[in-house]
Amino acid sequence: MTKPALQLTTPSDREAVITRVVDAPRALVFDAYTQPGLVQRWLLGPPGWTMPVCEIDLRVGGAYRYEWRSDDGQTMGLGGIFKEIVRPARLVATQVFDQDWTGGETIVATEIVERNGKSTITTTIRFASREARDAALQTGMTTGMEAGYERLERLLKETARG
């Protein structure tokens, strides 16, 4: 089976959206996103990182906390509060990194739509304000990733060759 590629877009000044299709019903996807033992299996980032801490209090107003550790002892963490839980379709939570790369709290909405046994996962990261978005720009967190961008990238590669 060919997997649809991951899509990364910036539909507005304040948002970044990641879309991916997985070959499983959404009830399982929802569990993989909300059960600590399962989250720790896949949400690991770059090679060499593990997720020793994963605490999830899955109720509206409940907190979650993720911590990662690299094999050379570096750490990274983030946490937030659940705002909306609609099993197995939708999850909305606030999110802030310990190092606050995103210039304040962001709202992360995860939508899971199922069709023919496959699930489309759409993650929308919304920044608190334009200022927060601009602060995030300074870490290169997002933006500039619109569809037209790929076209430009291709053009550029052609130029580099020519």
Place this chain on the structure above:
Amino acid sequence: MTAARRSVYYHTVMKPQGYNLDATFAALADPTRRAILARLATGEATVNELAEPFAMSQPAVSKHLKVLERAGLITRGREAQRRPRRLEPRPLAEATDWIERYRKIWEANYQRLDALLREMKSAQRKAVDALVTEGKPRPRKRKQK
């Protein structure tokens, strides 16, 4: 947290070294500026030549060019009169490299998720199979004739 303790993740993934990426991204956030860059990718052009296809005034184009120039994405030629603009590919390549890294990390996450979901599906099937088997009466031994 001190600067020294900031993670490798931040330096390798979130903030690549070198060009001023926030200026690059800010410059790229505008569709007209991206179109100008796409035009310059085919060869250098003067302000007049750039203004034409975009149905924009020269000052408006100049404004965009200034932003691109400040971001290091374009430079000006030396010819006194024409001063053609040309593309500087490196900062843009740096920016696209970053996007590529970010995309790769997410894709790696999702590939692990794929594997986990496969495991969950098979575990679910096995659990159902076990229930089905449990519910069935045990096959009786055939009586010998």
